[in-house]
Amino acid sequence: MPRYLVERALGPADDATLRRAADEATRVREERFPGIGWERSYVVRTPEGLRAYCVYDAPDADAVRAHSRESGLPADLIREIHAEL
Numbered sequence: 001m002p003r004y005l006v007e008r009a010l011g012p013a014d015d016a017t018l019r020r021a022a023d024e025a026t027r028v029r030e031e032r033f034p035g036i037g038w039e040r041s042y043v044v045r046t047p048e049g050l051r052a053y054c055v056y057d058a059p060d061a062d063a064v065r066a067h068s069r070e071s072g073l074p075a076d077l078i079r080e081i082h083a084e085l
Helices: 015-032 061-071
Strands: 003-011 037-046 049-057 077-080
Touching (some): 003 061, 015 037, 015 061
Antiparallel strands (some): 003 077
């Protein structure tokens, strides 16, 4: 199955907000998107606020986009992962 890297601009979120967002994304994925698998997420601090980089396996980018939308999360950029070195 293809894997995707999703970039999300989260702004000035705190750790509690991040945890709630992750819990909601997990709930939505388990209830409505069983064909999508979450691998891991990395959150980095930038001058503009927090930014997350999330790795999913999914049938296509549209499924990842729909999951993000229904979870209330931004999906600023979705790219299929070509290789892992």
